């Protein structure tokens with residue numbers, strides 16, 4: 520644990536990342552984010568240090584037993600770079616948190632969980648003044664927003680491709696229909712899906728650290744319906760392609776394409792969790808030629824028309 524704090528205080532994200540096992544994770548409880556693997560740990564710390572170039576961690580008490588250790592710490596710093604909604608105006612950070620650490624047999628970090636004081640952070644970062652012409656900051660919940668019904672009506676007009684996000688629940692294949700799915704970056708290949716955080720699908724994906732994405736074809740309306748049946752378990756044994764049983768997440772037979780993803784980041788937005796998946800493999804379970812996609816538009820399943828040239 521002391522080694523970790525030394526690396527933090529040397530501002531050496533590479534050294535911090537090297538302390539983690541390849542499958543190691545860092546969970547930031549206040550932000551509901553989980554970084555998987557040393558690269559995610561390094562990127563998270565680099566981002567933080569760009570905002571707080573003088574950050575300093577002072578462990579106040581480290582308690583350890585076997586492969587587990589816990590430390591209460593104090594974190595201080597000055598906001599000098601952009602961080603989410605906060606404008607850098609030299610705000611002072613001074614908060615307390617607790618790190619829980621678990622190591623593997625070889626001494627590398629398997630898991631760290633950081634419980635820090637998010638309320639104090641938000642208060643301290645709220646800023647001293649507004650830039651000229653900037654809108655007045657309003658507390659969350661008081662920002663004027665469009666009526667939900669009008670918003671829903673408008674968004675029905677945005678045609679979206681339909682996918683099934685797959686995972687394993689109670690040892691069995693499981694699939695949830697989604698349209699909130701998009702390509703995020705091509706290099707590295709990453710996708711974004713937005714899931715209701717209260718669903719069994721979302722919990723299973725966070726626990727397993729990975730998920731599959733099956734891009735559905737226009738002849739798979741039944742699949743989309745089974746995997747979106749409200750209030751029903753979404754076990755999909757009969758939909759799984761037996762050819763790909765060895766894949767990390769279930770592969771839906773007949774899908775246009777299937778992505779096998781490792782969960783590398785997550786972000787809570789209201790009652791949803793935005794999940795970022797690093798695509799480990801692209802599988803193409805579809806064997807026949809026809810490749811028309813399934814599309815959801817105006818609350819109906821459809822497919823695309825002729826190309827407009």
Ligand SMILES: Cc1cc2nc3c(=O)[nH]c(=O)nc-3n(C[C@H](O)[C@H](O)[C@H](O)COP(=O)(O)O)c2cc1C
Pocket residue numbers: 681695696697698699700713714715718746747748749750751752815
């Ligand atoms: C076309 C379509 C798109 C959907 N997109 C999403 C989505 O992006 N994210 C999500 O969490 N749920 C989405 N849902 C809802 C889920 O598929 C499912 O219907 C909902 O979670 C209810 O199931 P439950 O009662 O088991 O939670 C979508 C449903 C349909 C029919």
